[in-house]
Amino acid sequence: MIVLNLSCSNSHSFEGWFASLEEFQRQAEVHQITCPHCNNAIITKLPSGSHVRRAAPEKTPDLAGSETSQAKILTALEDLLRDSENVASRFPEEARKIHYAEAPPRRIHGTASIDEVHALLDEDIAVVPLPNLLRKDIH
Ligand SMILES: [Zn+2]
Numbered sequence: 223m224i225v226l227n228l229s230c231s232n233s234h235s236f237e238g239w240f241a242s243l244e245e246f247q248r249q250a251e252v253h254q255i256t257c258p259h260c261n262n263a264i265i266t267k268l269p270s271g272s273h274v275r276r277a278a279p280e281k282t283p284d285l286a287g288s289e290t291s292q293a294k295i296l297t298a299l300e301d302l303l304r305d306s307e308n309v310a311s312r313f314p315e316e317a318r319k320i321h322y323a324e325a326p327p328r329r330i331h332g333t334a335s336i337d338e339v340h341a342l343l344d345e346d347i348a349v350v351p352l353p354n355l356l357r358k359d360i361h
Pocket of ligand 1: 230231232233234257258259260261262
């Protein structure tokens with residue numbers, strides 16, 4: 223039994239199991255193999271080893287990928303900040319008030335020391351430290 227990576231003429235890729243490579247070629251010639259996605263019977267064999275390449279650790283794309291997600295996170299944070307009230311150094315106080323329903327629920331951002339953040343977290347108040355990079359956006 224062999225497993226082949228196949229592709230239809232609509233570029234769907236899928237796996238096919240065959241008794242042998244000859245058996246695949248025979249079935250492909252008489253259009254017995256069809257694409258599971260679109261039933262297309264024009265099937266080509268992808269170069270073997272594409273599996274191995276995909277499984278191998280890829281250092282460079284990983285690094286590039288983390289840069290992309292970092293940029294995405296920053297964009298998401300900037301969006302959050304736009305909808306959020308700047309309470310500056312009153313942040314710990316305001317976060318507590320919102321948590322204990324003493325102030326209207328809303329998004330806020332501001333500054334807090336590490337100790338204050340830990341104290342808030344201890345009280346089950348969800349706070350998220352923002353990277354220094356965003357400081358320029360906090361007016
Ligand atoms: Zn297809």
